Amino acid sequence: MASSLESNKLMAGILTAGIIAMGAGVVSRMIYSPEMPEENAYHVAVEETGATAATETAEEPIEVRLASASVEAGEAAAKKCAACHTFDPGNENKIGPGLYDVYGRPGGTHAGFSYSQAALEHNAPWDAAELDKFLTSPRTYMPGTKMAFAGISKPDERADVIAYLHSLNPDAPALPVAEAAPTADAPATPDEAPPDPDAAIEQAPEQTPEQGG
Numbered sequence: 001m002a003s004s005l006e007s008n009k010l011m012a013g014i015l016t017a018g019i020i021a022m023g024a025g026v027v028s029r030m031i032y033s034p035e036m037p038e039e040n041a042y043h044v045a046v047e048e049t050g051a052t053a054a055t056e057t058a059e060e061p062i063e064v065r066l067a068s069a070s071v072e073a074g075e076a077a078a079k080k081c082a083a084c085h086t087f088d089p090g091n092e093n094k095i096g097p098g099l100y101d102v103y104g105r106p107g108g109t110h111a112g113f114s115y116s117q118a119a120l121e122h123n124a125p126w127d128a129a130e131l132d133k134f135l136t137s138p139r140t141y142m143p144g145t146k147m148a149f150a151g152i153s154k155p156d157e158r159a160d161v162i163a164y165l166h167s168l169n170p171d172a173p174a175l176p177v178a179e180a181a182p183t184a185d186a187p188a189t190p191d192e193a194p195p196d197p198d199a200a201i202e203q204a205p206e207q208t209p210e211q212g213g
Helices: 002-032 051-055 062-067 071-081 117-122 128-136 155-168
Strands: none
Touching: 062 128, 062 155, 071 155, 128 155
């Protein structure tokens, strides 16, 4: 009799524990049930602006930047190109063509270098304007170029490099110079001369005396 009672207690305890466990699971799912997203991705909110406003910044013309460009700074900046180009008078080719006399040289004409078809077809002289555009983003300005260099984003640094390249060519044409802005304080030229003060004095008319009758 006692053994049967103990068995009943044990079975009741197991049943109670099972009911509690099941109930706890249901309650926990009700409380902590997550809301699954429709897509398994996290979207970053980015403010959409016009492509021009996002990518373009106002910069001074190359002629203005060259006025304050530094050959020494350009030489230092050009060291990043030394793995592919030479800058000494030997002008030997490496991965890229020698750049000793590149300023003023028609594109795609350095002897012994195998240029891309894009460079051969472009064939414009490397003046300040062309170098400034090309160095900004070679692959954007000349699609199909072999040059893997990403470009120089800083306008002043590009001007320094161009000034340095210009200094390497003894026969290079002169760098462009920005035109001077007109002076705002220049005196205006009068259309007519000011009147003579003496001539402006009005004289009273002569009075005629009345005659008696």
